[in-house]
Amino acid sequence: MTELGSNLTNPKSKVASAPDFGLSTLNFGLSTLDSSLLVHVCCGECVAAILEPLRCVGAFTPFFHNPNIQPLLEFRRRAKSVQVLAEQERLDAVVDMAYDPKAFLRAVPWDRPERCLACYRMRLGETARVAAERGCTAITTTLLVSVHQYHAAVRAIGEEEAAARGLSFHYEDWRPLAAHGLQEAKRRSLYRQQYCGCIFSEEERFAPTRVHLFRGGAAARRDNTGGDA
Numbered sequence: 001m002t003e004l005g006s007n008l009t010n011p012k013s014k015v016a017s018a019p020d021f022g023l024s025t026l027n028f029g030l031s032t033l034d035s036s037l038l039v040h041v042c043c044g045e046c047v048a049a050i051l052e053p054l055r056c057v058g059a060f061t062p063f064f065h066n067p068n069i070q071p072l073l074e075f076r077r078r079a080k081s082v083q084v085l086a087e088q089e090r091l092d093a094v095v096d097m098a099y100d101p102k103a104f105l106r107a108v109p110w111d112r113p114e115r116c117l118a119c120y121r122m123r124l125g126e127t128a129r130v131a132a133e134r135g136c137t138a139i140t141t142t143l144l145v146s147v148h149q150y151h152a153a154v155r156a157i158g159e160e161e162a163a164a165r166g167l168s169f170h171y172e173d174w175r176p177l178a179a180h181g182l183q184e185a186k187r188r189s190l191y192r193q194q195y196c197g198c199i200f201s202e203e204e205r206f207a208p209t210r211v212h213l214f215r216g217g218a219a220a221r222r223d224n225t226g227g228d229a
């Protein structure tokens with residue numbers, strides 16, 4: 001595994017045997033793909049969702065590059081989940097550990113959908129650049145798995161950024177595999193994020209809820225005295 005930036009500790013590598021989700025019967029058209037494919041990956045769960053169709057391609061390289069993820073510990077958790085999966089599956093992943101929230105917040109508009117479109121372009125543009133540098137001929141992205149993204153925009157921006165580097169963008173609608181990714185993440189004990197990635201999306205996810213981290217009052221007093229919460 002190639003890691004850009006600081007090291008994380010070695011992940012565990014043993015996984016229970018995979019249940020049969022019948023994915024081998026699904027045809028996502030990947031058999032026609034060139035094998036020199038750089039796959040932009042956003043998290044372990046979304047990679048796990050499409051492992052089987054990607055394996056139909058032959059060789060592929062997962063590329064974690066997500067300067068949109070904040071704060072730092074959340075960024076590290078998601079990078080680690082990709083490292084864990086890569087080690088479990090013996091994939092030669094490239095993990096970019098550079099963390100620079102100031103650069104991201106300066107580069108994107110702060111409201112949706114413009115913010116997300118700029119975010120896609122940032123990530124897929126860098127994926128295309130690295131793919132061209134490595135001699136790959138095609139790119140794709142696990143953002144095509146998520147039911148929460150602007151799917152058509154991911155495709156359009158991916159195609160534009162790939163073409164700008166003389167590459168092709170492989171498009172598949174992998175959204176039907178999102179639930180499979182969740183099952184695989186649970187089975188493999190991969191980290192599962194609760195919001196899209198940027199600090200704005202964290203607010204959008206939790207502001208309408210009562211979720212909080214500090215439990216005050218009676219619950220905290222019970223915790224401090226060893227009682228049941």
Ligand code: SF4
Nearest residue numbers: 116119196197198201
């Ligand atoms: S909500 Fe998600 S896709 Fe949109 S800018 Fe934030 S991290 Fe990027």
